[in-house]
Amino acid sequence: MNWLLSFRTRLLLLLAFVAMIPVSSHAAEKPKQPNIILILADDLGFSDLGCYGGEISTPHIDALAADGVKFTQVYNSARCCPSRASLMTGLYPTQAGIGDFTTNKPDKNRGQGYLGRLRDDCVTIAEVLKPAGYGCYYVGKWHMHPDTGPIKRGFDEFYGYTRDHSHDQYDADYYIRLPEAHPKEIDPPVDEFYATDEFNQYALEFIRQGQQTDKPWFLFLGHSSPHFPVQAPAERADKYDAIYQRGWDVLRTARYERMKKLGIIDGDRWSLTPRSMVPVDRDDIANGFPGDENPAWDSLDADRQADLARRMAVFAAMVEGVDTGVGQIVDHLQQTDDLHNTLILFLSDNGACYEWGPFGFDGVSRRGETILRTGDELREIGGRGTHQSYGSAWANLGNTPLRMYKHFTNEGGINTPFIAHWPAGIQKRDDWIRQPAHLMDVLPTLMDVAGAQYPQQFDGRSIQPTEGTSLMPAIRGEQLPERIIGFDHQAAHALRDGDWKIVFGKRMPYELKWELYNLADDRCETNDLAAKHPERLESMIEAWETWANRVGVTWTTVVPPNEVSADAVDSPPIANQELKLNADVRGASLHGVVIAQGGNQHGYALHFVDGRPAFDVRVNGQVQRLISDQNVSGRVRLEATLTADTMTLAVNRGEPLKTTSPGLIPVQPVDGLSIGFDHRSAAGDYQSPNPLSGELIKHSIATYKANSILTKE
Structure with a gap:
């Protein structure tokens, strides 16, 4: 009996010792799938955030950047709905069905790339993550057509709006809860409703719903801020009045200097560009500056300066409202012990928006001369029922120091700030990730971290292969695969191949032609090398055309005529002619x-x-x-x-x-x-x-x- 007890004792001790031996990495338990939050700002400029050099107060987003990673060359598709389609599907916009804009009357002659809604042969992030076990939630602006709305394309819960590109932030009745049988959990009095705040609260509501399940969850928070109409409670904008009364010229220089100190600007490769031109359009739309450089701030009279400063102050308050929501989300995740294993991505859908000219527009119709508000009327800007924009010169500030704006494929139109934060899976980096990437890379990145598989078939339909690539290698300090990245938006074209880029503009007062830049030496596109490297230019144009044909782009190329011809920007008088x-x-x-x-x-x-x-x-x-x-x-x-x-x-x-x-x-x-x-x-x-x-x-x-x-x- 003593021998038997001794044997049992020795056996227990041996088993305890074995249990203490570390398990090899090959036999280790699979890491827990992270929760995922994707926060998309609308019309946020490349340098609007504090961590990217801006003067707007964004401490919570800045904190994510400080404790995570941040990119300098993540591209979008130049406008909100094509960018969203690309982001949501891992494809180019035409492959996703929204080559330029949403529509109820697609032109059948332009093919599947211009349906104006999501195609049936693509899948969304939700449709990829749900089979991997995720609950999927969407808050905010959809803008990929209500016929292919969030519930129809894989999301479990939705609050926001599915029609149009923007809406009055104070119009409570416009924003809907889906599925329709689900009542609104949050329904403030009409006079207290402000969409950005409600989107933030619904983000928290859906996070709580996800946390109550035994599944990982994915939240897409698609803000409509700071897209026009620029609207925010007056008391939030007041703090910015004095800042923006300094004017865009002073503030562009200040941003540029901060970007140097932050390390975004790499040596002498970035130049503060001249003020960008106002696109050619009707004189009233361009505020009297069609084809001209945005005016110097000091050239404007005091009343105009006050009006414009207030518009930008309201815009800044909208951005700060987005940041406030980020802070609320992070606080909740910390309190519920979910921050460590939650991947948070923050980005924008395109460059800052120029519409229309340097004075912007005023009024729902956006026709006619801009209303100039003075005196006590200034604090009405951004109030209930207003419909204003901040104009091309402030947008030029938003994209400091890059050229042009939303709609264009110059760097100012297609660059987005991009931040990733995931304590359990991403090591904090103090440097900037400078490898070129695109919004279509987000879906493959999420598949990578979630262990999800991209389908060849979905719901009985054959699915296009994804175009994007996971960004996790770049985040870890490795190189992404070599590739070209193509761009097209309503007659504006571009192609990125390594350090080289070609770009074709639109609506400018000069001969439009392909330009060539080496972005390693000239990130801000100030030195056109087309004449110096004609063979490279021609090969890249051919590569763009091959890409465009492959992904279903339809386009026109205007070759400079060899005889007297119409200027593409001047409109001949034709009345009674x-x-x-x-x-x-x-x-x-x-x-x-x-x-x-x-x-x-x-x-x-x-x-x-x-x-x-x-x-x-x-x-x-x-x-x-x-x-x-x-x-x-x-x-x-x-x-x-x-x-x-x-x-x-x-x-x-x-x-x-x-x-x-x-x-x-x-x-x-x-x-x-x-x-x-x-x-x-x-x-x-x-x-x-x-x-x-x-x-x-x-x-x-x-x-x-x-x-x-x-x-x-």
Whole structure:
């Protein structure tokens, strides 16, 4: 018996000793899946956050950056809904179905890339994470079309809005809870409602709901702040008045110097660019500065300065409201012991928004002259029922020191601040991660940390392979795979290949052509190397076209004409004038606008309909069309004329088609001249922008009166 007890004792001691031996890494328990929070700001500029050099108070976001990692070259898709589509699916916008904007009337000739909603052959973050065991929640702005809304595309709970790009922050009835059977858990009195605050509170509500389950959870917090209308309670904006009364010139220089100290600006490779130009548009839209540089602050009178300073103060208060919500979320996670194993990502959907000119707009219609508010009216800016923007010059500040803004594929339009914080999985880094990345990399990154698998089939449908790549190697200090990154947004194009980038602009008062930059030496695109490296330029243009064809982009390339031709930004006077239009076009499958001037009341358009040349003239809202029965391709010569009695259209110098004219265009159209697409309301019988699917080689426009040329191109 003593021997038996001794044996048992020795056996227990041995088992206890074995239990103390560390298990090998191969046999270790799989790490627990992290909770995930993705916070997306709307129209936040590259340098608006304090941790990126801005003067806006963002202490909670700054703290995430200080204890996590931060990137300097994460790209977006130049505008809110294409960027969201890319972020949500791991694809380029056209592959996701939202190549330029959401719409209820997609142009069938542009293909699946321009459905204006999410395609059926892609999957969302929620549709990928749910099979991996995640509960999925969405708060805020959706903007990927209500027909492919959050509940339909994998999310369990939603609060926010699914229609349109923006809305009044004080309009409580506009914001909805989905699924529809679920009542609102948070429903403040109408006079206390402010959307940014409610989004923050619903983020906390959904986090609590996720924590009550036995599953990891994913929260997408898609703020509409600080997108216009710039709105915030007046007392929140007051603290910023004195700051912004210093003006954008002083503040741009101050941001630039802070960015140097923070290490964002790498040596001499970043130059503070001149003030960016105001895009060419109607004079009222551009506030009298179409094609001009944004004005110097000191050139403005005191009343204008006060009005503009208040607009920017309201914008800053919106950004601070987003930061307040981040602080509330972090505090809750700390109190519930979930911060350590929660991955938090913070980013923006595009560069700061220029709309419209340096004075912005005022009023829901956004038509006509900007209202100048003075005296006691200043504190009304950003109040209930207002609809204002802060304008292109403040947007230029927001993107310091980069060129241009949202809508453009210059660095100022497509760069986002990007912060990742995950104490359990990401080691704090004091440096800046400078490898190029894109919003389409977020989904693969989340798959990487969650152990999720990307499907080849989903709900009985074949799914496109993902385009993005996980950013976890870059976060760990390793190199991402070599690749090109392509960009296209409504006639603005770009391609990034290593340190080299080509970019094609739009709506500028000079000859538009491909530009070439070495971003390793010139991050701010100040030294165009196209003339110095023509072979590299041509090879990268060819690479962009190959990329564009692969991902389903339709575009027009305007080659500088070799004869007298229309300036793509000047709009010839056409009221009561006879017209003569000439254009040479090349393409295999031609569709879309060659030349258009005017809009939905008066104007004309020379265009293609399924390969057939057409000439539309609109008078008093009604369109008269002359269309060829020839389906043409290759190089095509078009000639069209309009007189008081007759419209004609000749194809390849053949016998012209003729029909009765609706008369001369009686007034100068509000909408200006568009080349290769119709950039505002449709002058012809089609849906704008209706871009040309081929190449416009040359074009000319002439107007006549009494058989004498009055205006040329």
